[in-house]
Amino acid sequence: MSAAHELFRGIRAAIIDLDGTMLDTAPDFLVAVNRMRDELGLAPVGIDVITRFVGKGTEHLVRSLLSLDYAPDELDAHFDAALASYLRHYREINGLHASIYPGVEEGLRHFAQLGLRLACVTNKPHDFALPLLERAGLRGHFELLYGGDSLPRKKPDPLPLLTVCADFDLAPAQVVAIGDSSNDAQAARAAGCRVLNVPYGYNHGQPIQDVDSDGIVATLFDAALLISAANS
Ligand SMILES: O=C(O)COP(=O)(O)O
Numbered sequence: 001m002s003a004a005h006e007l008f009r010g011i012r013a014a015i016i017d018l019d020g021t022m023l024d025t026a027p028d029f030l031v032a033v034n035r036m037r038d039e040l041g042l043a044p045v046g047i048d049v050i051t052r053f054v055g056k057g058t059e060h061l062v063r064s065l066l067s068l069d070y071a072p073d074e075l076d077a078h079f080d081a082a083l084a085s086y087l088r089h090y091r092e093i094n095g096l097h098a099s100i101y102p103g104v105e106e107g108l109r110h111f112a113q114l115g116l117r118l119a120c121v122t123n124k125p126h127d128f129a130l131p132l133l134e135r136a137g138l139r140g141h142f143e144l145l146y147g148g149d150s151l152p153r154k155k156p157d158p159l160p161l162l163t164v165c166a167d168f169d170l171a172p173a174q175v176v177a178i179g180d181s182s183n184d185a186q187a188a189r190a191a192g193c194r195v196l197n198v199p200y201g202y203n204h205g206q207p208i209q210d211v212d213s214d215g216i217v218a219t220l221f222d223a224a225l226l227i228s229a230a231n232s
């Protein structure tokens with residue numbers, strides 16, 4: 001068995017990220033963000049700008065978007081109105097323009113066949129993540145769902161991952177986190193979980209190859225195949 005396979009022996013649960021990993025929500029962000037910017041009298045921005053700011057939660061997204069137009073000392077004065085506008089628009093369109101990535105449903109089904117327990121941990125607010133997963137038909141795969149506002153600290157802090165490990169009564173080394181960004185990898189490293197990245201998401205606009213993780217898998221189905229091979 002290869003060194004890579006050793007790392008995934010004894011894995012009993014998987015923690016899966018949402019935006020950029022299961023669903024391509026960038027087109028949703030594009031609509032909500034630009035409706036908010038229009039309301040504030042700001043020019044629209046492109047999808048590549050927005051995806052650089054996705055993955056660290058809503059406050060980070062809104063703050064980063066305002067920093068395109070306002071100096072740091074001006075930004076605070078616009079933040080509350082921008083956040084409220086963004087949340088209102090995102091709630092209206094949540095999931096309408098999103099699509100599921102290839103291999104996600106097959107991967108989740110294969111994880112279950114392997115006997116793995118599944119949790120979704122996202123930095124998206126819980127009240128956006130839950131209906132989004134339901135609309136995509138994915139909610140039923142997960143025993144647990146934690147959003148970015150479910151706990152006192154979000155990824156890259158290890159708290160959400162450690163909470164899942166405790167909920168499942170598993171050691172972190174028995175749990176793999178799978179996500180599209182360095183945020184997921186840093187949280188997993190800090191928690192002591194194994195970590196796999198997928199290459200098709202957002203990763204803050206940076207190459208996924210630069211992220212410190214235990215490997216890159218083309219799809220969630222490939223992640224399931226890797227874990228299956230490591231435990232056969
Ligand atoms: O930042 C967000 O809103 C969501 O990001 P995540 O699902 O990739 O954690």
Ligand SMILES: [Mg+2]
Nearest residue numbers: 017019020180
């Ligand atoms: Mg993500």
